[in-house]
Amino acid sequence: xxxxxxxxxxxxxxQGALAAQPQAATQPVRSGILFLDRNENGVRDRGERxxxxxxxxxxxxxxxxxxxxxxTLPATAHSSLFPILPAGYExxxxxxxxxxxxxxxxxxxxxNVNFGLxxxxxxxxxxxxxxxxxxxxxxxxxxYATRTFFSELSARRDMAFSLFLGDLVNDNCTLxxxxxxxxxxxxxxxxxxxxxxxxxxxxxxTVIRYNSDFGADTYAFNFGPVHFVVFNDVFTVGRRSYVGKxxxxxxxFLRNDLACVPRExxxxxxxxxxxxxxxxxxxxxxxxxxxxxxxLSGHTHSVFRRRLAENVQxxxxxxxxxxxxxxxxxxxxxxxxxxxxxxxxxxxxxxxxKDEYAFRFKGIGLDEDCQADVWIADxxxxxxxxxxxxxxxxxxxxxxxxAGGPETxxxxxxxxxxxQVLTHTAMAAPTVLRSQLRNRQGYLQSKFxxxxxxxxxxxxxxxxxxxxxxxxxxxxxxxxxxxDTTADGAVKLIDTRVIFAP
Numbered sequence: 001x002x003x004x005x006x007x008x009x010x011x012x013x014x015q016g017a018l019a020a021q022p023q024a025a026t027q028p029v030r031s032g033i034l035f036l037d038r039n040e041n042g043v044r045d046r047g048e049r050x051x052x053x054x055x056x057x058x059x060x061x062x063x064x065x066x067x068x069x070x071x072t073l074p075a076t077a078h079s080s081l082f083p084i085l086p087a088g089y090e091x092x093x094x095x096x097x098x099x100x101x102x103x104x105x106x107x108x109x110x111x112n113v114n115f116g117l118x119x120x121x122x123x124x125x126x127x128x129x130x131x132x133x134x135x136x137x138x139x140x141x142x143x144y145a146t147r148t149f150f151s152e153l154s155a156r157r158d159m160a161f162s163l164f165l166g167d168l169v170n171d172n173c174t175l176x177x178x179x180x181x182x183x184x185x186x187x188x189x190x191x192x193x194x195x196x197x198x199x200x201x202x203x204x205x206t207v208i209r210y211n212s213d214f215g216a217d218t219y220a221f222n223f224g225p226v227h228f229v230v231f232n233d234v235f236t237v238g239r240r241s242y243v244g245k246x247x248x249x250x251x252x253f254l255r256n257d258l259a260c261v262p263r264e265x266x267x268x269x270x271x272x273x274x275x276x277x278x279x280x281x282x283x284x285x286x287x288x289x290x291x292x293x294x295x296l297s298g299h300t301h302s303v304f305r306r307r308l309a310e311n312v313q314x315x316x317x318x319x320x321x322x323x324x325x326x327x328x329x330x331x332x333x334x335x336x337x338x339x340x341x342x343x344x345x346x347x348x349x350x351x352x353x354k355d356e357y358a359f360r361f362k363g364i365g366l367d368e369d370c371q372a373d374v375w376i377a378d379x380x381x382x383x384x385x386x387x388x389x390x391x392x393x394x395x396x397x398x399x400x401x402x403a404g405g406p407e408t409x410x411x412x413x414x415x416x417x418x419x420q421v422l423t424h425t426a427m428a429a430p431t432v433l434r435s436q437l438r439n440r441q442g443y444l445q446s447k448f449x450x451x452x453x454x455x456x457x458x459x460x461x462x463x464x465x466x467x468x469x470x471x472x473x474x475x476x477x478x479x480x481x482x483x484d485t486t487a488d489g490a491v492k493l494i495d496t497r498v499i500f501a502p
């Protein structure tokens with residue numbers, strides 16, 4: 001399914017300056033130079049020119065480099081220095097890009113923090129991989145991720161970069177280097193942010209290990225015509241509890257960052273906990289002030305969409321690990337790990353094209369066109385043991401459109417007959433209900449498999465209908481059409497399959 005949302009033509013980043021706040025004379029500072037690293041060795045060699053008018057930040061203040069490429073920023077503890085990459089500039093090489101930032105655990109000054117950048121062609125049309133919750137807790141689960149997700153993504157050459165939306169690991173920060181090795185095998189560079197399971201619970205400051213391994217946890221960059229902002233929105237309360245919240249420092253950073261971004265430019269904000277659940281999301285929306293924005297999140301191990309404001313849509317991108325690497329195992333001993341909304345383990349491809357963006361669900365190991373599953377009440381003996389399914393009359397149709405949202409209309413027709421509008425319905429996905437039944441029956445192929453803790457939770461993307469009256473038993477051709485009905489424009493998906501009517 002290709003869901004497209006149209007925007008006005010985008011303009012280039014302006015070079016207006018945003019001055020740092022006045023600092024006391026005793027305030028330590030950090031400074032350095034941005035330069036064009038022509039030979040990509042990370043050192044400013046003779047003849048490599050300074051880069052002027054490029055924003056640099058410590059995650060709070062934003063300043064512009066002067067005509068000699070210099071910048072100066074306050075030196076604060078637990079902060080990172082990073083350039084906000086303009087369109088057409090990147091760090092040399094691949095790997096995890098934010099790991100090139102400079103992290104400081106204390107407020108000591110460093111008088112020479114230089115960043116070498118290279119020029120790269122960045123087209124107006126490009127795609128990225130939005131990846132939620134890889135979340136492996138040991139090397140066995142890392143093997144699951146390697147044999148499935150990382151193997152699949154390593155074969156793709158159609159992505160400008162991958163954006164990991166937190167919970168890289170599962171409460172085991174010693175696995176960060178292994179995650180980095182896996183990201184390094186991908187043919188595209190990566191950006192990361194932390195989730196609640198990426199915190200070091202042995203540290204009072206619970207993201208200090210993440211910062212040491214991956215640089216900043218709040219930053220921004222440009223690619224082509226799009227501006228990206230990344231937040232760590234996991235606000236720790238006490239030692240282990242947390243809520244979704246941005247700090248005052250992060251709010252200031254967003255304000256200072258957006259002051260350098262033309263209003264016409266599409267903004268993508270990425271965080272772990274969905275913005276819909278962030279306690280001070282209204283402050284974020286107020287700073288956006290009508291800007292067009294796509295928000296990308298993880299955390300819930302499910303896929304859903306919400307419109308937070310007229311021009312702001314959030315896509316919660318599901319999870320590579322599904323429901324925490326649980327459930328029946330395939331022939332390669334990888335758990336099926338069906339997500340609570342009935343979606344397979346997945347990531348999303350986000351396509352950007354000048355003044356529009358589109359996203360497409362990608363089930364790991366599944367065909368690109370697999371965008372929905374269909375259940376038909378046909379008297380299956382197993383389904384008769386599931387109350388929610390057994391109560392549906394024969395010929396009932398349940399469609400789980402994985403990337404469907406509250407503004408999506410779904411229709412079907414059988415054998416080129418009339419189109420029938422399906423009803424958006426609050427019910428659990430049939431695949432999840434079947435998994436619950438297998439759990440009750442104690443059915444797992446291996447003693448090493450773990451039960452999926454599925455509950456009878458309504459999926460946000462279920463549509464229901466009935467086969468037409470008089471549909472004869474036997475095989476038929478079904479067509480599904482999905483269309484978003486928003487003011488941003490509409491696009492339809494045609495999904496064709498053969499079904500068997502009872």
